Amino acid sequence: MGMMLLVLLTSCQKTLQNENEIFQSTFDIIDPLNTTGLTLSSYNGNNVAGFYNNGEFSVNLSNLAAHDFIKISFNLYIHDFWDGNSTGNSEVVTGPDIWRMEVDNEQIINTTFSNTVCNEIYCLQQSFPKNYPWQYNPHTGVANQNLPGRCAGGGSITSLYRIEKLVKHNGGRVSIRFSDLLKQSNVPDQTCDESWSLDNLKISTLRTN
Incomplete structure (x- = not known):
């Protein structure tokens, strides 16, 4: 009886299949047909979308085949x-430093990142891998947390996060927005103090059986 129940439960579970890549970019060139607000720069020998500070870009795709x-x-x-979740003090505002991804105006990621050290006397927390707060x-x-800083100097670093999200969606078009x-x-130059960039962007549709 127990084995039969297990088989029945397993057979009812849906699986993802028929992955279809609909967008891929290493940001060697700007795609004016499918992107808005895109800025290209060079970082650590590679092209990236960026650098952004209180900026954004979007990928807008249409005529999507049936998908789930x-x-x-x-x-x-x-x-x-x-500075992650830190808000600073009455004299200096330092955050929170929010990064966002939206799909069709729905927030999928609304998080913070901290590039600081963490010890018993100083540790600015972040929200990633979950959402703020x-x-x-x-x-x-x-x-990778030991990549070169972009321009701030003074021991600054760059941290690399590899992110993958699966979002329920079945419409014929989609708009994906990355912002902060x-x-x-x-600081006199906020973009040099803290910024973000993005590369190796891949977007796919999937169906369930």
């Missing part, structure tokens, strides 16, 4: 002095 989910994967570079140590979920809300009130 959209899969979005990319490399996200967090450059220089991100969850609290995790700096660099939680990071793929960064705060740092005491």
